[in-house]
Amino acid sequence: MGVVRNLRQVDADAAGVDIAFRADVHAGLAQRQKAIPARWFYDTIGSALFEDITALPEYYPTRSETDLLTRHAADIAAATGPARAVVELGSGSSTKTPLLLNAIDPSAYVPVDISGDFLRGSAEALAARFPGLPIYPVEADFTQRVTMPDEIADLPKLGFFPGSTIGNMVARTAIDLLRNWRCALGEASLLLIGIDRIKDVATLELAYDDPAGVTAAFNLNLLERINRELGGDIPVANFSHRAIWDDVHARIEMHLVAACDMEFTIDGRLYAMAKGETIHSENSHKYGARDANLLLRASGWTPVATWDDADPAFALILAEATAFRSAP
Template structure:
């Protein structure tokens, strides 16, 4: 079958810039402390840099999750069963996806990603690998409500949310996303989700601040994207990358740190940053077993199986859609 077609659910202004990106950048630079959502890392350059990050020896999540998918493929497949449409949230290059698709014999594959060019290339590569599998790429922000292709509406569905991407969101946002996808995937659906565990702080910080500087380039690319797409004049050399563990919130935080006092404009709007001030660009929350199960239940999913014997610690959790009930 191959790639059937690519659906696009992105709103752009008359200059070709994502409306939500422009709004989030101005809102984030206007607030105190400054913060811009991590989803805006993933333009074409940022998506490619993230794939480089996943290959770093310090970045254990991809290695641990791939190990779980490989060693437990038969058990995962037996629990899920064949014939489901797999809907992958934030598919990126879909490097782990073939392991799942080869194991479970799906009816269709729907990768959802915000980076259109990257999505197109990875969908075509995967379709070539699985020529009988219908592939329906959807260019969209999976953190918002997404309309699924009509061709899979009648099929039972499996949401696939790897990489512990759920950790990029604070709890209330994560719960909202899980609830949105519970509604989108429908009754009888399943969700296979990657969850990173709390572990030694040194291991965590190395994973997000590698000595080769790839993660720093990934973080700093956000500044380059703002300059390119929004006519910014932010001097890249005035910023540096910082990754720190926040024990109170059980998360790694990434920041873009101002190395000096500076004034700059974005879209002609003036901003100021003092030396040492930061733009908070990403969170990566880590969860213990009870925390992860509580998060899923709050989002409308009931955990039914867990595979979590990876080293460093990581978990794959399979959950089923919780029946919607009216309040008593």
């Protein structure tokens, strides 16, 4: 059946620029600690760079998660059952998706991603690989409310949220997102989520600051994207990439560091940065077993199975939608 249609749920201005991207950039650069949400890494160039990152030997999350999906495919299939519509959040190139689709015999596949070109390319590749599978790509920011295609409205659903992307969000934002998807996927739905474990600092920092500089290019592309899409003149060469472990918050932080005092404009607005000042561009929170279960329970999901025997440590957790209860 192949790719049926692309459902676009992104608001753009007359120039085709995502309205939320423009708003987040200006709001983030106006803060004392400048910050831009990590979801804006993923234009076409950024998405391609991230796929390069996943192939690096230092970037263990993809390797560990792929290992879990491969070795535990039969267990995952038994726990989820057949004929569910798989809804993947932040699908990217969907490199892990075939492992899941092969295992569980789904009734449909709905990849959700903010990068439209990348989304369509990966959906077409999967359509060729699974010619009998209905595929309904949705171009949308999965951190916001997303409307599911009508074609899967009456199907039981399995949310698939791989890559420990939930770690990019602080706890309150992660809970809001998972609650939204609890509502979007509906009663009797399941969620298979990848969550990275806390481990030694050297392994963590190397995964986000590789010797080849691919992660640095990925981080710096955020500034290039601002220049391309928002008419900026940011001197990108005057910034460097930094990745550090924050033990208090149990997370890797990525920053763009100003090498000198500078001024630049975006949309005609003037901004100034001092030498050593940073733009906080990403968090990657890591979770212990109890922390991860608490996060899910607070979000309306009840953990029912965990596979976490990967090396380096990583977890795949299957959770079921918690039934809504009426007030007494």
